[in-house]
Amino acid sequence: MDVKTLCLSVLSLGEASGYEIRKHFEEGAFRHFQTATFGSIYPALGKLYELGQVSVIEHEQDGRPDKKVYTLTESGRTALQQALLRDPAPDAMRSDLLVQLFFAHLLPPEKVAALIDQRIAEYRACIEKMTGCTKAPPGHGFVQGMGLAIYSAAAIYLEQNKAGLMARLTADRPEKDTAE
Amino acid sequence: MDVKTLCLSVLSLGEASGYEIRKHFEEGAFRHFQTATFGSIYPALGKLYELGQVSVIEHEQDGRPDKKVYTLTESGRTALQQALLRDPAPDAMRSDLLVQLFFAHLLPPEKVAALIDQRIAEYRACIEKMTGCTKAPPGHGFVQGMGLAIYSAAAIYLEQNKAGLMARLTADRPEKDTAE
DNA sequence: GGTTGCATGTAAATGGTTACATGATTGT
DNA sequence: ACAATCATGTAACCATTTACATGCAACC
Incomplete structure (x- = not known):
């Protein structure tokens, strides 16, 4: 398009x-x-x-x-x-963040945590801005609802799975404090 | 990137x-x-x-x-x-489908229904292909889970809101059968 | 005094897609 | 037979981004 x-x-x-x-x-x-x-x-x-x-x-x-x-x-x-x-082109998503998180084990854990926290904040801010808008034709509200659903799911996933990832990232390495 | x-x-x-x-x-x-x-x-x-x-x-x-x-x-x-x-570029999503649905009122209702059904099928197929994969480094599983969460949310939204949209689209117009 | 918002536009540079060129093997 | 998979690479084309060029008004 x-x-x-x-x-x-x-x-x-x-x-x-x-x-x-x-x-x-x-x-x-x-x-x-x-x-x-x-x-x-x-x-x-x-x-x-x-x-x-x-x-x-x-x-x-x-x-x-x-x-x-x-x-x-x-x-x-x-x-x-x-x-x-016309037939719509397939959706395309481009996310550098997901590449970084895919290789989380190559990054300092603090960096990973920071990236996730920042993205959660961005999603939350975005969600807040989106709620409540003019939506006269039915499609407007529908599309907005879809965006909301996706961002909410993304934010919740990050919130619920951050700790698990961090635990797995630091599991093998000895704690930084003692073993440096 | x-x-x-x-x-x-x-x-x-x-x-x-x-x-x-x-x-x-x-x-x-x-x-x-x-x-x-x-x-x-x-x-x-x-x-x-x-x-x-x-x-x-x-x-x-x-x-x-x-x-x-x-x-x-x-x-x-x-x-x-x-x-x-490096700081990740902001995520970018490009979806022709959402443009089409935004202007659903400009399309024949059957077309809108078909577009949504097709996309649901695509999401479901995608979700099935994704579940179960090698994920040795923690980041791999994390990113895959994120994808799964997003696609699921999208599929569920479409499934749950399709009927509502269709109803609103056909509400104003008289039923095609009688009033043509 | 600096940043943001308003307001248009061009040009160079970037980067990527699409199509072409080639061609055997394997599966339907 | 025909399509798909394997396998590399180039070149023309296309679109978009980025930077430049200009400049006032309002806000902080």
């Missing part, structure tokens, strides 16, 4: 500027399962305009560059619907 | 050829949280060899190209350890 389609998706929620679109991927509802940054959003909007799938109104502003507010055209709405019908 | 580091990671589990390394990302323990394909693995192994982080033994073979079996050198092992100590 390319950035063009992603922009169409966000614009289907209402008109927006490139800057505002980015926020959906940075802080908004899309941040958990899609990524897009300025460098890809602005060119994508340009192409969508050439394709006639969005229209633009420029609002002049004082010290800043004009704000370009994009709106879906009928053609754009159709393009979005067609894109949504 | 680039493919070079990923190759070092796999090789730390034992010597392997490029072809065998790929399997770790396609079917093996890494497939849930990292991706790498031939086009990136072979060049990465070449670079690692130039850097002296892996050594190679070529095994001649009958009709096929020589099999090049790579082994970590001391320098490679050190490089891996250092890479594992």
